[in-house]
Amino acid sequence: MAIDSEKQVSSSNATIVRIVDNIKKSASDSWHYRGLELSNEMLVVLISHPNIDKAAAALDVSIGSLADPRDVSGIAHFLEHMLFMGSSKYPGENEYSKLIEGNGGYSNAFTSPDHTNYYFDINPSLLPDALDIFAQFFISPLFAASSTDRELEAVNSEYEGNLFKDIWRIAQLEKSTSDSEHPYSGFSIGNTESLRTIPKQRGIDIQEVLLNFYKAQYSSNRMSLAVLGNQSLDELQSLVMKSFKDIPNKKLQKPKYSPDPYGEKNRKTICYVVPVKESRHLTINWVIPDYKDLYYCNPESYLSHLIGHEGDGSLLSYLKQLGLAIELSSGDKNSAPGFNFFTVDLELTIEGLNRWEQVIYIVYQYLTMLRKEGPKEWIFNECKNLNEMHFQFREKERPDDFVSNLAGRIRVFFIEFFLPTCFYRHVK
Structure with a gap:
């Protein structure tokens, strides 16, 4: 079952409508960058350097598990798996993986609440071949019935592997205690029950x-x-235009979700978790507005900088003096168009676990103090300078991680200025 892109849209063979060569980069960055806007509204960033060990590419789609149908949980994640299973131009199930893995490369993908990210790295000489196969995922995927059961088992194995990971269990707990009418509450990973058993009982064709x-x-x-x-x-640029120009533009609207994933009745909830591995953590989550449009001043970063400070007079230093906490981190997480979360996570001592209510009281006392003091320009400038320093002297990343991060940010920020946002410290 291949998709005929000509029947979906009338326009193909995209052209370049804008070239951006003045992308802001650090003074120490010897790599060359170019941004492209195509006539099919696809955004592209190119990175060139003659001395790299691996070439890499990533494509980010700004839709994820929040868009799952209510009656079929995990379909966005399942689709992520199925796109690797061949296309009309390259019908072999293993054609992509053979090329990547057979030439020192690596490929993967992940499904987030609001976007899905596909990426790979490979021997630089084989980048053109890999790009062409990769592009066909998004032009004419097969969705062969023969692949469905195998990939369902792969999804289920991923689900079973996560059952014993505390971080995943807690994330699912946070979702399951939210408003059941909000898409955030969904079972995003999926398994054989949600993608095979239940659909079959309801007469739903999962392939359809x-x-x-x-x-x-x-x-x-x-x-x-x-x-x-x-x-x-x-x-x-020529390689990209050759391989990606035929991805169809359906002119879909930008998704936006309800700003309150919990609703009034589900707020102020306390959950007690027995961990798989021994740990003592207290996590406080707040629903906050989606502040992506304010990336130039990054209000969450200001707050996380203060809460996460570890020096004299800080929240953590006070909790340490009382023998209640060992570490503290804070920042935004799980954001999606329309809503965001701010979290404070504390690793507690045994005494802190016994006195967890006092720890919460102290955290709120600190927040009350910050509210009374109000924002300070010198603190904002300190955050700004730290971010700029981190940008100027960024650590080298793996090629696949680098492009994956870039692809996920291009559509959120202006092409000229998106690069610094990849290296700013949002969480202390």
Whole structure:
């Protein structure tokens, strides 16, 4: 079952409508960058450097598990798996993986609440071949019935592997205690029960659901691509246009979700968790507005900088003096268009676990003090300078992680200025 892109949209063969060569980068960055806006509304960033060990590429689709149909949990994640299983141009199930893994490369993907990210790295000389196979995932995927059961088992194995990971269990607990009418409450990973057993009982054809989800949610105007190679920027641009120009533009609207995932009746809830591995943590979560449009001043970063400070007079130093806590981290997490969360996580001592209510009281006392003091320009400038220093002297990342991060940010921030946001410290 292949998808005929000509029947979905009338326009293909995208052209370049804007080239951005003035992308802000650090003074120590010797890599070359170029941004592209295509006529199919796809955004692209090219990164060139002659001396790289691995080439890499990532494509981010700004739709994720929050868009799952209510009656089929995990379909966005299942689709992520199925796109690797061949296309009309490259029908072999293992054609992509053979090329990548057989040439010193690595590939993977992940499904987040609001976006899905596909990425790989490979020997630089084989980047053109890999890009062409990769692009076909988003042009004419097969969705072969013969692949469905195997990939369902792969999804289920991923689910079973997470059952004994505390971080995943707690994340699912947070979702399951939210408003059941909000998409945040969904079972995003999926398993054989949600993707096979229950649909079969309800007379739902999972293959049809998969195809309909792809048609309804995947479009070039929701996609951002990052490509790193040892070719020149002009050569990389030609490679991208050759392979990705035919991704159809369905002109889908930008998703936006209800701003309150918990609702009035589900707020102020305390959950007690027995961990798989021994740990003592207290986590406080707040629902906050979606502040992505304020990235230039980054209000969450200001607050996390103060709460996460570890010096004299800090929240953590006081809790340590009382023998209640060992570590503290804070920052935003799990954001999606329409809502966000701010969290404070404390690793407690045994005494702190016994006196957890006092720890919460102290945290709120500190927040009350910050509210009374109000924002300070010198603290904002301190955050700004720390972020700028981190940007100027960033640590080298793995190529696949680098492009994955870039692709996920291009559509959120202006092309000219998105690069610094990848290295700013949002969480202390």
